[in-house]
Amino acid sequence: MDEFIGTRRLRMTAVVVEAEPGRKIMWQMKKGVRLPAWLTIEVVDHPGGVDVRHTITAGWAGAGRVLDPLLRLYFSPAFAAAMDKHVHTEFPLIRDRLHAATE
Secondary structure, X not given: OEEXXXXXXXXXXXXXXXXXXXXXXXXXXXXXXXEEEEEEEXXXXXXXXXXXXXXXXXXXXXXXXXXXXXXXXXXOHHHHHHHHHHHHHXXXXXXXXXXXXXX
16 A cells, blocks of 8 residues: 555555455555554445445554554544545546446
8 A cells, every 4th residue: 555645645555354245345554564554445336336335444452452542643633534535536546447447
């Protein structure tokens, strides 16, 4: 993964941790070691097309939760707004590429 989200460059490897072909894929971010951050993309077909849900989940389980406030510094409201803008820009491009591939 190598993307600009607002002014931040996210560059890392992702490991697939869950997949339902044609429905859902979940990656865990990795930068040397697996990070407590996951990116999930889910799709739901309906008569008018497809709904796509993009979710970022971050945080430790158990005793590691005491470090979660550090994640909030990175995954701030400004980052959330930049990610929302990024998704609204990128997803229509994916739609256009998929339609072009089937023509």
